[in-house]
Amino acid sequence: VHVEGLAFDIVKQLFDISLRYYPESCIHVYTLDELYMWNVNQDEKDYLQPRGVEWTELQEPNIDFLKDTPITKIIINVNDMDKRLAFNEIARKEIGDKFKTTYSSGRYIEFNNISTDKGTGMLKLAEMLGIKPEETIAIGDNSNDLPMIEAAGVGVAVRNANEQVLSKADYICKRDNN
Structure with missing residues (x-):
């Protein structure tokens, strides 16, 4: 219908921030027709599988292969709200106000295009x-x-x-x- 995704450089920076500050977290990267996930733990599988979510599990923490692919959003599983808020602060300090942040399901921090919701x-x-x-x-x-x-x-x-x-x-x- 209409897509306004995130620039790859922003997604890459958010991915890298997650690896540095929250290495235990599962990272979701959404393209138009695929979900790629890094560090999929059993808790995340138990949450997503009953909802019918399908994904491709990354074998290494690298998303460079998506550089020329439209990315709609990136979501990080951080189960503690204080840590999600801290993640947002870190991301804004390192990247600036180039994205929109929301929180969902009591477990995710979501990053989208600044003009998309x-x-x-x-x-x-x-x-x-x-x-x-x-x-x-x-x-x-x-x-x-x-x-x-x-x-x-x-x-x-x-x-x-x-x-x-x-x-x-x-x-x-x-x-x-x-």
């Missing part, structure tokens, strides 16, 4: 389909869903959404996303 994606799709923004509905649970919930005509949070999402939602579901 679920809200802009939803509005772009609505425009392509001839749907007015006020006629859209978005459902979410985490900070990466917040721009979409705010942009939608009706923003919905599942019952177990984080507080930030719950406070912005027009409607809160009676059930959670489990």
